[in-house]
Amino acid sequence: MIETIVLDVGETITRDDRYWASWADWLDVPRHTLSALVGAVVAQGRDNADALRLVRPGIDVAAEYHAREAAGCGEQLDESDLYDDVRPALSALREAGVRVIIAGNQTSRAGELLRGLDLQADLIVTSGEWGVAKPQPQFFGRVLEVAQAAPTAVLYVGDHPVNDVFPAKATGLRAAHIRRGPWGHLWADDPDVVAAADWRIDSLTELAAIAGG
Structure with a gap:
């Protein structure tokens, strides 16, 4: 039982729509582009954060996350x-x-x-x-x-x-x-x-x- x-x-x-859309907006790439890349890395069995690294090589994901929060563009859920x-x-x-x-x-x-x-x-x-x-x-x-x-x-x-x-x-x-x-x-x-x-x-x-x- x-x-x-x-x-x-x-x-x-x-x-996860809002999560990835907000990242696309922050990195100034089309939302569909980032969404497609997320799908691609998922299909390859990779970490989905690799999609961010594909559109911004060398990105420090943690640092960018904190920068988003500081700019008032951080996580939202409703x-x-x-x-x-x-x-x-x-x-x-x-x-x-x-x-x-x-x-x-x-x-x-x-x-x-x-x-x-x-x-x-x-x-x-x-x-x-x-x-x-x-x-x-x-x-x-x-x-x-x-x-x-x-x-x-x-x-x-x-x-x-x-x-x-x-x-x-x-x-x-x-x-x-x-x-x-x-x-x-x-x-x-x-x-x-x-x-x-x-x-x-x-x-x-x-x-x-x-x-x-």
């Missing part, structure tokens, strides 16, 4: 960034008595913004706040610490096989791969993902039935 469900953030509960199924899914899980945690590879600022959305989650935390990021085992070790359940009773939900499905399974957790965003669609039918994921879903609203089963 699933007692705790842990949700990834980017392309699991939030769309209701429009959430996928439509997020609030109904969280409500159903709350009614079912499932502990819900949101934990992904985001900055500390993103954590603040997510908590400001008043989501029905027991805990919202980011890699920036923990000081460790997926797919490192230490990240999933922290997930287990806050899950308050045995590993087999914890389900990690995400779109990225390398960051979400595979390391969650390696930690002893259950895993659900969501067909959402470029990563979710690209690897939806990959044999390794099919073999590793305990569940493959198209919507977060499927989670209440999984937890109840």
Whole structure:
């Protein structure tokens, strides 16, 4: 039985459209150009930040991030960034008595913004706040610490096989791969993902039935 469900953030509960559009605007390149490059590096199995390095060779991504913040062009998140199924899914899980945690590879600022959305989650935390990021085992070790359940009773939900499905399974957790965003669609039918994921879903609203089963 699933007692705790842990949700990834980017392309699991939030769309990444605004994130990449804001980077394109900051670097003064067409949004479609950067979007296409993100897709290209994803297909090659590379870090998606490599898309920024392709349009601006030698870029110091961390330094540019701080420059954006200082210029008032930093991260933003609001209701429009959430996928439509997020609030109904969280409500159903709350009614079912499932502990819900949101934990992904985001900055500390993103954590603040997510908590400001008043989501029905027991805990919202980011890699920036923990000081460790997926797919490192230490990240999933922290997930287990806050899950308050045995590993087999914890389900990690995400779109990225390398960051979400595979390391969650390696930690002893259950895993659900969501067909959402470029990563979710690209690897939806990959044999390794099919073999590793305990569940493959198209919507977060499927989670209440999984937890109840």
